[in-house]
Amino acid sequence: MSDVTFAVLDVAPEPYAVTPILMARIGIASVAAEPVHAIALKCQVRIEPSRRAYSDDEAAELMDLFGPRERWAATQHSFLWQHATAMVPGFTGTTQVQMPLECTYDFEVAAAKYLHALRDGTIPLQFLFSGTIFTPGDRGFAVQQVPWDREERYDMPVTVWRDLMQQHFPNTGWLRLDRETIDALAAYRTARAARLGRRHHLPAGRDFGEGAAVSANWDRARAVADAVLYEGYLLYPYRGSSRKNQSRWQFGVLGPQRAADTDIGEDDTLSAQVLVRSGGAASLSGVVRFLQLQHRAAERDVGAGCFERVDELTTASTSWLSWDEAVEREIPIDNVSVTSLPRTLDISVPAGTDIEMLDGGRLVRTRRALHGQLDICAEPDGDLLRLSFEVRNTAAPAADKDEAIASSMIGTHNPDSWSRRAPPAAPPGRCRRAPEPADAVAARSAVRAPSAGRPPTNPTAPQGQSSTT
Numbered sequence: 001m002s003d004v005t006f007a008v009l010d011v012a013p014e015p016y017a018v019t020p021i022l023m024a025r026i027g028i029a030s031v032a033a034e035p036v037h038a039i040a041l042k043c044q045v046r047i048e049p050s051r052r053a054y055s056d057d058e059a060a061e062l063m064d065l066f067g068p069r070e071r072w073a074a075t076q077h078s079f080l081w082q083h084a085t086a087m088v089p090g091f092t093g094t095t096q097v098q099m100p101l102e103c104t105y106d107f108e109v110a111a112a113k114y115l116h117a118l119r120d121g122t123i124p125l126q127f128l129f130s131g132t133i134f135t136p137g138d139r140g141f142a143v144q145q146v147p148w149d150r151e152e153r154y155d156m157p158v159t160v161w162r163d164l165m166q167q168h169f170p171n172t173g174w175l176r177l178d179r180e181t182i183d184a185l186a187a188y189r190t191a192r193a194a195r196l197g198r199r200h201h202l203p204a205g206r207d208f209g210e211g212a213a214v215s216a217n218w219d220r221a222r223a224v225a226d227a228v229l230y231e232g233y234l235l236y237p238y239r240g241s242s243r244k245n246q247s248r249w250q251f252g253v254l255g256p257q258r259a260a261d262t263d264i265g266e267d268d269t270l271s272a273q274v275l276v277r278s279g280g281a282a283s284l285s286g287v288v289r290f291l292q293l294q295h296r297a298a299e300r301d302v303g304a305g306c307f308e309r310v311d312e313l314t315t316a317s318t319s320w321l322s323w324d325e326a327v328e329r330e331i332p333i334d335n336v337s338v339t340s341l342p343r344t345l346d347i348s349v350p351a352g353t354d355i356e357m358l359d360g361g362r363l364v365r366t367r368r369a370l371h372g373q374l375d376i377c378a379e380p381d382g383d384l385l386r387l388s389f390e391v392r393n394t395a396a397p398a399a400d401k402d403e404a405i406a407s408s409m410i411g412t413h414n415p416d417s418w419s420r421r422a423p424p425a426a427p428p429g430r431c432r433r434a435p436e437p438a439d440a441v442a443a444r445s446a447v448r449a450p451s452a453g454r455p456p457t458n459p460t461a462p463q464g465q466s467s468t469t
Contacts, residue, residue, distance in 0.1 A: 003031045004039070004146065006129045008154040009096065013164040020168040022101040022160065024127075026086070029094045037134040037141055039088035043099060044128040047111060048153075050076040051124035061117035065110060078126065081111040085131075103161075105169050108176040115161050116173070122155035166319060190219065229289060229328070229411040252290070252412040254372070255404050256395035265404030268393040270412050275384045286333045288347050288374055288391060291326040291410040292367055298322045300361040313361045320363060326410065327367060333374070333414075338385070342377035347391070368406045371395045374414070389414055 259265025298313035351369040398404035
């Protein structure tokens with residue numbers, strides 16, 4: 001028989017996991033001389049709340065779990081946090097194994113609510129080990145169970161849990177809602193989007209014919225546009241060391257002039273062509289939307305009114321990293337008559353600096369000015385009308401990649417809507433276009449996606465590209 005013992009050496013966040021996971025490092029010792037082929041290790045991890053003291057603030061947040069302090073002697077019992085498993089490879093004498101502890105931030109789960117309430121100190125854990133031990137035997141190997149009394153207590157620092165949650169859910173939390181509440185929130189969001197759509201993009205006094213249907217279609221289009229706008233912002237970083245994550249923003253990046261030529265950024269132009277039935281279509285409204293990069297610098301207060309820039313600023317309640325954020329920009333296109341085309345609209349936004357004071361320091365958010373223009377033109381195409389849109393970043397050439405992305409328009413797109421009145425007169429301008437069947441109704445757009453390490457762009461090639469969607 002092989003007598004084995006277990007010890008919890010430490011618990012730390014797994015930095016490269018997609019979901020929040022703590023890794024418990026378990027030390028294992030076998031006092032027998034023969035080797036251990038393997039151990040299919042199981043562990044029940046429990047929380048023992050009575051093993052530590054609590055501040056008044058912590059006690060207030062634990063009211064839902066344990067009631068008032070005077071009842072804690074009867075209510076603070078050990079409770080299950082989770083079950084964990086690990087496969088221990090063969091060893092002789094001693095070894096170590098990493099056991100993953102999957103975590104949740106769902107406040108309806110008792111353990112998550114308890115952990116969230118703790119401000120400092122340690123989390124009193126109990127590890128109850130079980131499983132199957134495989135050792136040498138007369139017929140190759142023998143099987144025995146981990147003794148029932150193998151358990152270990154470990155006091156995990158509260159900061160370990162808080163660092164894990166800050167890594168995956170910075171300044172946020174999870175709440176479980178019933179279906180009725182979710183439906184009510186969805187209805188409110190839809191109604192609010194419709195109001196905003198009518199306010200910003202469907203001005204009053206215009207006869208759309210299908211008013212409600214047009215508004216609903218706009219809301220659906222805007223939902224897709226929001227997904228495109230924020231895809232790169234929300235999903236970054238998958239893993240900071242990955243080469244494909246060296247550029248944060250994925251879709252619709254319009255870099256400053258010549259950024260693509262020098263391989264430090266993206267093309268400066270996005271173009272789209274739309275074929276519409278021209279009967280009664282007299283004017284268009286819409287928006288040009290993009291994200292403006294905003295750098296958040298964490299600075300520590302060093303006294304005498306001076307601040308020192310740091311990678312991470314830790315306050316009493318949370319920690320802040322120096323990071324790149326984004327500000328949504330939306331440039332309206334208000335009731336542009338087709339007869340007034342071609343037209344060039346300025347879509348520039350100013351630079352800015354915001355300072356947020358914190359306990360022990362401050363956050364300084366800075367934005368570079370963005371310069372751009374939107375060119376719109378129209379021309380007949382058989383029985384249809386072809387509209388052409390070209391969004392161009394007119395910022396001066398950048399010196400490096402950081403400067404290029406800071407002066408880029410990120411996630412750029414321009415949804416539009418039509419009003420219907422009298423048929424338009426022939427527009428005065430002509431548009432560049434690729435040959436297409438005159439009886440087709442299609443939309444053409446260009447959205448550039450960055451790729452790390454791609455070869456320099458041919459400086460003689462046109463900067464805007466188009467693809468049929």
